[in-house]
Amino acid sequence: MGKKKNAKYVIGVDLGGTKIYAAVIDRNDKMRGSARKKTKAENGFESTVKRVVSCIENAVEDAGITLDQIVGIGVGSPGPLDLKEGKIIETPNLKWKDAPLKARLESALGKPVKIDNDGNVGILGEYACGAAMGAKHVIGLFVGTGVGGGVIVNGEVLHGFNENAGELGHIILDPNGPKCGCGNNGCLEAFSSRLSIEREIRTAKENGIKTAVFDGVADKNELIRSKRLAEFFHADDPAVKMAIEKSATYIGFAVASLLNIFNPQIVVIGGGVVEALGESYVSIVRNVAEANVFAIAKRNVRIVPAQLKDDSAVLGAAVLGWQAAQEKKKKNDA
């Protein structure tokens, strides 16, 4: 039997509100195959579990291997989660409650499964093989539809007492600020998410600030994609520029607080908005953060864009896959 057929792999799954992304990852963090499917959360939890299973099978096929060669599966999911039970406790995005994600995937695929929330697997990916490699103290902030986060302290993902630490999108930056999706006021997410950028642009337009971002768009209520935001930012569109700068500025204030709180070595800024804008966005974050923090908390500290882009979650989830495999082996050996 050839060496290749003996090789072992894990699956990393990025379970999002709109899409499922599964990838086969080898021991060297290299992606060997992948597949995507729509989540269709509205059809219920059991239906989505079937879609995840089928997406995993497609990724295995894409990699040219067999399911036998998979030793573990990791999943990044919206939270809050019960990590020990492997359940989604509740999530506004997916509308499920107490959904036994780990148990259902384990019984469907016969592999050990480990789950963690999307922000945590995102930063775990960047830590394992992206922008934060080699650092022991890392903060991740991911600016997308919402604002996700994750923290690594002494080389371990910070989970806390109820395993729900790292909700960095809900740091309060102004108690009198705009309403956040979580129900509170002035959270980071309410200033910096793509939805907040969008709201700012529409408000600016209503207030007479010029913007061409809606020109030629048939449905004026359609969400503006990050790529289009980046184009208009670089073309100096007044409303878009103002809204993006505000988003990055508030991320900068949050990073200043996080530097004083955690004194990390690297802060990784990622997510769809940052991928589209790159250094133009991160440089604003860096300038604001460094202007608002103690000298010692920024000494040799780097604030950098994420490197793995769309793949940070599957690569971080793959780390959980290897942990699941190891934990199963330990149990069997005991």
Place this chain on the structure above:
Amino acid sequence: MGKKKNAKYVIGVDLGGTKIYAAVIDRNDKMRGSARKKTKAENGFESTVKRVVSCIENAVEDAGITLDQIVGIGVGSPGPLDLKEGKIIETPNLKWKDAPLKARLESALGKPVKIDNDGNVGILGEYACGAAMGAKHVIGLFVGTGVGGGVIVNGEVLHGFNENAGELGHIILDPNGPKCGCGNNGCLEAFSSRLSIEREIRTAKENGIKTAVFDGVADKNELIRSKRLAEFFHADDPAVKMAIEKSATYIGFAVASLLNIFNPQIVVIGGGVVEALGESYVSIVRNVAEANVFAIAKRNVRIVPAQLKDDSAVLGAAVLGWQAAQEKKKKNDA
């Protein structure tokens, strides 16, 4: 030789901007003797070192033991600090730069010394033998002249990359808020410290809000003591009540952020202002925090007053003293 003469002790030192407090602590975290002296930082670092040494000698005498029985010394100091070198890098309160605190105390007393910043030793004390005993994830916030903090993650004090994590007084709560002593705007400290409470009361008075807190005070510019603040708060003095409520409310917002960030099991609120006001202050913090946080981040989480009051720092410093003794022993054994 009697058992008592063989018993070993450590010294915990609380080195503050105005006073030095040293205590002899036994293996059961019991205080056997103590002494206090003024810091007199304005006379220079070497002069204060002599005062610390003399304060330690007085504490040893008060305990009725001899210096031979001391196996280690821990010191809580204003920061930022270089923990490995045992130096005070810089501090606004004490006006020293690169002050070799550990080396000078070790050579003066011939005992191993370990230092950490005041917020960290404060929460370490509450963790070792106060309000946070038994918890693995703990946040401490200390409201005094400034606002200090400390974090325990998985049973370890959070130090971070440059060993200066835990500056919780400088979480930004409103980028357009009042100027903070650190130079930035809208830090927690700028809303909640005793100096900020004082500023609020004076501003309120100027704006015609009634207060009797300055009645019968000879020097109107003298700082109002925490005890007097508490008296007038309980007497429903309008300006004092408003200022204290604002202080506690902003501590509450910061606690909400910290619950979402760390998901701790216990949040300990201490410091002079809280000691004087007790549950009246902490209940405001608790209500605001719990109204502004995810359900999961407050599940079974307790927000409580500190228990050790003035002694939290010396008791936490004593933990460092035992560590210093153990590290020296390891080195000698190796």
